[in-house]
Amino acid sequence: MQVREFELVRGKAHTGKKGWIVRFDGVDSLDEARQIVGSAVLVKTEDRPELEEDEIYSLDLVGMSVIVKDTGKLVGTVAQVFNFGGGDLLQVMVGSAENAVQTNSENPDSTPSRQHVWIPFAEDIVPDIDMESREMWITPPKGLLEDWKEKKKLQRRITAAKKVLHEMEQGHILEGLLSGDKLEKASLAEQIAGIDFQLFKHAMHSVSKQVDSMSKNVLAKSSLRKNVMRIPRETLMNHGEKGKNVFSDEFSKGREILQKSKAAIVLITNGSDSDIVDAEFQRLLNSFSELMKVEENHISPPFIIISPDNHVDSVRNYLVENDYFGFDNQKVWVLEEMKLPVVSLSSELMSKKILLKSPWEILQRPAGTGAIFSSLSSNKILESFNATGIEYVQICSLSDELVLGHPLLFGAASSRGVDVGIKLRKTSDKTENGFDLILSIDHLNKMCRDVAKARFSAHPEQHEHVEHVDGQWVAVQPEAPNSHRLSTDVTSVLDSCSPDKLCVMQIVE
Template identity: 35%
Template sequence: MACSSLSGEHLLLFSRPSPPLYHQRPTFLFPRINRIQISPSRKPRFLCNPLCQTLHSPFSLRALLSRETPEVKDDEDDTEFIEIGYVSNVHGLDGEVRVKPSTDFPEMRFEKPGKRWLRSLVSGRKVIREVELTSGRAHAGPKSWILSFAGVDTVEMAKEIVGSSILVREDDRPPLEDGDFYTPDLIGMKVYLKEWKQKKRTRQRLLAAKKKLADIGQQHILEGLSSGDKDQKLLLTNQITNMNLQLFQHALHNISKPKVCNCYLEEFVNANSAKLLHKTLKIPKSSLHCYGSKNQQNGCSELRKAGFDFIVQGKVATVLALDDGKVQEGRLQQNSIEENVSNSANCVQLHEFLLNIKEQTKVEENFPVALIMASPANEVQTFRDFLVDHDYYGLDKEKVWILEEDNLPVVSNSAEEKALKILLKTPWEVLHAPVGSGSIFNLLSTHTVVDNLSEIGIEYVQVCSLSKRSAIGYPLLLGHIHACKADVGIKIFGDEDDEFFYDMVFSLSFLRRLATQMDELQFFALEGQRSHVQKIDNDWVVVHPLQPNSYILRSSIYSCLRLCPPDKVCMLHIEG
């Protein structure tokens, strides 16, 4: 049967399964035409989630099949109920009916006996009456259910309720998990496609990551996606999709095993000592933090003045690593209290680092240096709030970036395995560690920071660890690298050997070239002893090693010296 709406805008098709043939002539197949009521119903709405939806047409055809007058309720009472299905046909000869469900909980709604309500139309008005469900079972064929109601035990009585909607009270809806909603509750809300697009992108990235992990022999970390609850699977999905697999694969192919992080600097200095001799400036430690151009110590005033001019003209940017290597090494074993202490200590050190900028430089307005901070993932918001609370310490907030440092998975060092395998903290958590100072170059290229710095007129970029020895935009080193026409300037101390300290200046042109040579950076492995989980005979087992069992993949900032000609490197040597 077809019926067009009165407005002529839609053609609505109404169909119901034809009644089966019986061994005796049925009382009727359709009611007489003068007993058919055409009445507008409520505006279309979804009754369940979008994967299981029933859309009511603007007009409904209902036959008055009831032989008795049920209780009639007003339309307002209808809001107390929700529809869970409708009676589509009779089934057999004993009063059973076939029901098309419109609920995500058919087992609970149709198998459990108890009170239900039927809604039909009488003289153009909605009729709701209470019935007792006695039994229900899923139909083996089409997606429907076979139900029995008390007092309906013949074919004729079953036919009278065909076309009726089955209802339950709204307050009888089962609770949902966080993030799940009943569709009627969303009516009237604004719809944004951003989340849907984000989920689509996540699925695409997950598929690409799965293929990549399989190609490099690391598919074992995907096993957690087939078990666990929704939050656990989402946690693993986010870690997999956010993993820098290109950098990870490069690290696996280029690891060596030096004893200390700054071995690259020692190798470079020893191999090029003669060339570096004429480009090394030595100063006493007492003049380390002299910024102003009026200072005449050691004949370095012109270099300081030139460097200071670069700073006040806004041609210098500073990249600050907010976590030194010592904290990074211990983070895998820290508990939450120790992490909070570490965060607090870093904030105090950052406070000391930035507090005296105006006092040291004598700059009255906003300090013109652009600042990029590389922060541990769990501390990004902490440092952002910290800067806001202190009004950015006189920095131009439009030239401040806080980026999340790169992390790579921790891998096994088992001689029994042909390849280094990623270790898991839990079935849904990858054991990972920061890459180290060498990841600064990847971070700058990944976030297009170099391009942004070029647009605002930056010529030199300082990269340093958060240390009392570091000074933001140190003028003497800037003036020295400019005078030597070098691409890399290195500040070193002669009194101590701190493998976690670094303070270097790069020309922006060198950083641009370096961004195209990231596959040339060298990695090394730090051996350690770390607990992890492993799947054995379909069970997850916690492994507590008795000896070193893993590698942290690290990269040193000094590995970039392999890509720079020695005559393009200068040094500032701090004595005493």
């Protein structure tokens, strides 16, 4: 590389363009000027013009430590300074200063592989700079630093997921990360990171063996159990006004649990039309509001709603429009139901392959009501229950016989010291659709922390999909069931519950 020294004779800004028109001593012809086209022009530090008191050369920011003013926490080190027309933008490499600095401010793609965050060099965000200590203090607006943290978490999940996929011989779904545009690859990465691989691995092993289920005949055997409680339907649906004398101990205990914020409610909705869901919500939640009006010193229990992905936004909006029906909005969560990949039909475990709808879309289906335990754990709701002293949790599905937060149900489970209370209605020897369970926090912890307690079944389904064959994506259109949907039922809780820790609450006419 040849280095030549010139003296700058004069120069002026090129109006309307990001550049300057200059003249160098010794460059007197067009041919001589062409010889230096594309060259980098450098200036010795001592030759730079003196700045005003509040001015800083952008290059002098490189290498400075970036610290959050309110907390004193180090964010990282300025690696480069860019200006894309909207003001200077600092590229800050997160963490220590080692290997953070690069001076190629012309090429934003030449960044180090370390995690970085972008910080606008504006006075309200970077109010204080100390050139002597080489430190700047920032007051970042909400969300500015959170984005890189989420990206970092996503990258860690993807890295871990890749390892698991190769171990399970499911590496074919990673092919889409090697092709397609940026949005397609990002979408696939998010889908991969969103898979609960612990639950998925258990589901794959679970469906390969038959497990006896205690829950299949719980109603048929309920008459033989000692822990059976028969509750008149009118007592339950009329908020218990006509049955308080009969169930006074249970009502008293249940009211105490609710008033001391020891209860929580989890409602699992189904995939029915949104109008039907709204009607059920209105009945259920208005009924709950009425129930709480008769309870003194009531504090709103935590309320978790699990909905299909296409209903989540409408459910949230419906709650907001109706002022959360009396629930404390800080204690309400609306979660998307968990899904698991659909796998190909095969009697051999390692031959079951995850199906792809496209190279960048994993074919997934709802994992069933039993996936609620993984959802509560992964969203840190179980952690919140434990921290706030929750003792009993109602887990239920939409039905015309459902009553949310009834003190009689919580009291029945608590007064009998059981881990699981199951409400059943028997009419013409048939069990009502849906489920209504009261779980102790101990049993909920057990179910959430050990996915092996979930009982899975495989449901044959027919799905079009694509396969990667000899470097090409090939569409497959089956004429018969070609896949399994992996599903678990919430009544798996009964399989891990000792018979003497189960109470059947049978609703009678």
